[in-house]
Amino acid sequence: MEKYRAIPPGYMTVGELAKKMNTTVRTLQYYDKEGLFSPSAESDGGRRLYSDKDIITLHQIQSMKFLGFSLDDIKNRLIVLDTPEQVAGTLTEQAKAIREKIDSLSEALAAVEKLKAETLQMKTVDFKKYAAIVSLLRMGNEDYWIVKHFDDKTLAHIQNRFDEESGKTVLDTLKRLCGEVAELQRNGITPESEEGQAVAKAWWDMVMEFTGGDMSLLPELVKFSENRDGMDEDFKEKMACMDDFVPKAMEVYFAKLGYNPFEGVKND
Secondary structure, three states, X not given: OEEEOOOOOOEEEHHXXXXXXXXXXXXXXXXXXXXXXXXOEEEOOOOEEEEHHHHHHHHHHHHHHHOOOOHHHHHHHOOOOOOHHHHHHHHHHHHHHHHHHXXXXXXXXXXXXXXXXXXXXHOOOOHXXXXXXXXXXHOOOOOHHHHHHOOHHHHHHHHHHOXXXXXXXXXXXXXXXXXXXXXXHHOOOOOOOHHHXXXXXXXXXXXXXXXXXXXXXXXXXXXXXXXXXXXXXXXXXXXXXXXXXXXXXXXXHHHHHOOOOOOOOOOO
């Protein structure tokens, strides 16, 4: 470290550097103590002196700290800045890390906004459902909204019976069957037809897969099919298959079986 009687041109005191870089003298002193960021020179009176090059190094440190790196990590990532290529390389890495941070923050903001919308639609404070929604959002599951449509018993059943992959499979089956119903209706195929009854059987198989044979869950499924407030718009459109075709097809299907498990089931 060079020593000077006075402050030469191109150097600044720790206070001047702190002000210029929007930090505190105490922070810079701590970085110096930790061996992370030391002054380039010192005056005879013991004043720490910093150069313009130090500003770039401090900018590296501040950027990495903002990105969540520990001081030890930052020490290992600091790059010597002696050539234009080294400076450009450092700035390239910083730009990449900042873009990644922006993407991450954008995803976090979107998740917060989605959770806010769901809480307002639920109209009651329900931290169990909030937690379930947050979990699905963190996994990037776009069907997170479905949580608010089930009671605690059904949610517990879903969480105990399905993992992310198997749960998605059941929901994808529902969407696929709704698509098949829409195609049958476009072609003028009736619920009583062979094709309509094939859909009815597949629908009941899906219900049995979902419930695991627990018929006490049927009222909640009826409620889910009828209450479409707050549903994803695309899913709400698909659920139009429940307005006419599927109930009729299921009625015929159960008549052939000789029993109807949905009889007496009402949406309370």
